[in-house]
Amino acid sequence: MTDTDLTAVADDDRRGASPIGPVHAVIIDLDGTMVDTAGDFMAALNAVLGEFDLPPIDQAEVVAYVGKGSEHLIRSVLSARLPPTEAEQRFDVVLAGYQRAYAVVNGRHTRLYPDVIRGLDALRAARIKLACVTNKPLRFALGLLEQYGLRPYFEVVFGGDSLPRKKPDPLPMLAACDALGVPHAQAVAIGDSENDARAARAAGLATLTVPYGYNHGQPVQSIDSDGIVSSLLEAARWVTASSAVQ
Structure with missing residues (x-):
């Protein structure tokens, strides 16, 4: 726009x-x-999703999730890609990976x-x-x-x-x-x-x-x-x- x-x-x-x-x-x-x-979120999320061999995310999906904090963002992303039990099991490690990736890209996009x-x-x-x-x-x-x-x-x-x-x-x-x-x-x-x-x-x-x-x-x-x-x-x-x- x-x-x-x-x-x-x-x-x-x-x-x-x-x-x-x-x-x-x-x-x-x-x-x-x-x-x-949105570009930073997408870059960090795709970096960590790639580490776990999970499907990538596009900007439209990112925009639908952001605004309620990192925990909500990661839970939303995982729930769209994994069964509930597996999503919860992976939550902590994926959140930590996302925060590491975001620290690298913060402000770049x-x-x-x-x-x-x-x-x-x-x-x-x-x-x-x-x-x-x-x-x-x-x-x-x-x-x-x-x-x-x-x-x-x-x-x-x-x-x-x-x-x-x-x-x-x-x-x-x-x-x-x-x-x-x-x-x-x-x-x-x-x-x-x-x-x-x-x-x-x-x-x-x-x-x-x-x-x-x-x-x-x-x-x-x-x-x-x-x-x-x-x-x-x-x-x-x-x-x-x-x-x-x-």
């Missing part, structure tokens, strides 16, 4: 996102929201989505505090943020292994707000999937959805969010408009 197509999708499907009041913090997802990492830097710059210029909350293991998330020059924007970064529970549980959102020192009602979560929106809703945050990510293969129109925005730059404009409402 081209950049023009992405904008057209958002223009056609936006559901009237409107200002909700002052916003002092924004919590942003990583995979599928700031960076397109990744690209920034359009207007990510411009959106982050706009949020920073508006003095909005920023956190990145992802289900990706923290060491991989930090490595990716560093590679693409995104790390300095974020006061707080939580990975899927930073806390006892990950999205869609609200704990990471609540913890990020607490770490930023911002009330939950004054924060907005931005993501590409139902996981992000569910976590934000349960934590009492407003939530925006970008249309170009993964969402487990489901249409973004099915997500219960406060609006679909075409990019992080448009999200920054929405946040700025909300902050102007006193």
